Amino acid sequence: MSRPLGGAAAGVALVLLAVLAGTVAQRATDPPTTVAAAADVVPTGHTTTVAVTAKDMRYHPDTITVPPGDRLIIELTNGDERRHDLVLANGARTGTVERHATARLDAGVIGATVEGWCSLPAHRQAGMTLTIVTGTGTGAHMAAGEHGTEPVRDATAPPTPAERTHRVDLHVKEVQIEVAPGVRQLMWTYDGTVPGPVLRGRVGDVFEVTLTNDGTMDHGVDFHAGALAPDRPMRPIDPGESLTYRFNATKAGIWMYHCSTMPMLHHIGNGMYGAVIIDPPDLAKVDHEYVLVQSELYAGPDGEVGDLAKMQAEQPDAVVFNGYPDRYAHRPLTATAGDRVRIWVLDAGPNRSSSFHVVGAQFDTVYLEGRRVLGPDDPGGAQVLQLGPASGGYVEAVLPESGHYPFVSHSMVDAERGARGVIEVGPAS
Structure with missing residues (x-):
């Protein structure tokens, strides 16, 4: 049986259930944050303390390993610009944690696997989940893909070779x-x-x-x-x-x-x-040039090929840029304030369209399927590059000031499936 990736396979009914469950959870009286020892494990008398950060609709790390019988304390810091909490299946929970605040959760004595999640509306379905497991190792196990540990894929466009063959x-x-x-x-x-x-x-x-x-x-x-x-x-x-x-x-x-x-x-x-x-023959030089290929992931059983039935049903587990969900959220593309940035985008599909958008930027140049449809001297601007499967083009923008400019497919379900990243813009020298 294949495994879903985060909230990638969310359906409308599940989203509604998540919203309802989250609303009910927020209105419920908070249970005590100290949980009785698991009945089937002998308490060791030791305590394992782990720091967890909530950011970008994920827990970092999202897996914690605790020696059987240890009491677990989770220090949850909300590094996001939205509120979060942490609810464990054994009944322990934090209250709502405000932006950039920290809460301390006593998860009790751990004797078996315990699942956790954010109970705010639809956050769990969007991928905010955490797993506590027992084992000989201790502490946090950072999942690949978190905090820049995902496989590296440089998005910088290759230079145009001088040779003609x-x-x-x-x-x-x-x-x-x-x-x-x-x-x-x-x-x-x-x-x-x-x-x-x-x-x-x-x-x-x-x-x-x-x-x-x-x-x-x-x-x-x-x-x-x-x-x-x-x-x-x-x-x-x-x-x-x-x-x-x-x-x-x-x-x-x-x-x-x-x-x-x-x-x-x-x-x-x-x-x-x-x-x-x-x-194109008149392609001008720019300060930075990147290539993003959007595609979909249809996970099969672990270690095996992708699931053809999911592909036929158009049910992707993730939508990605350059082969990995959220790849450039943790390894941002870079630029300097005032730089002109060109981004080539290809929608490889095989099924989903793309609506490429950079938050905080306005495109003054759009090249779509072999023709320039917008240039810097035109009075208008563009907010998206709209692509169907197997189509492509490029956009250009001057990023006016330092900061973080997220980019997404503005088909928001696909952005939440992993078609997103960040351009980190430093101050001009």
């Missing part, structure tokens, strides 16, 4: 990858990463891609940046085989490439996609 070796690899905190999946990839490597060139360039199948099943590749009959270059190849895919880049844009093997939904949904940037 690009010879690329691309290898199909079937590898286990951490796709969310504590969740590993057997992903089908190009060169071992999801998404695959970003390629770049100019109009008129030639790409010669040698695809080698190092996997255990047939795979292929389809480059949207080229226009040619698909019969031979896009054909699936068996394990151990190679083919050469040659195309001319005749049109500018950010183009998707993906596996061409049927069912394509499964191959794309399980990681086989990437981006090719072909520069």
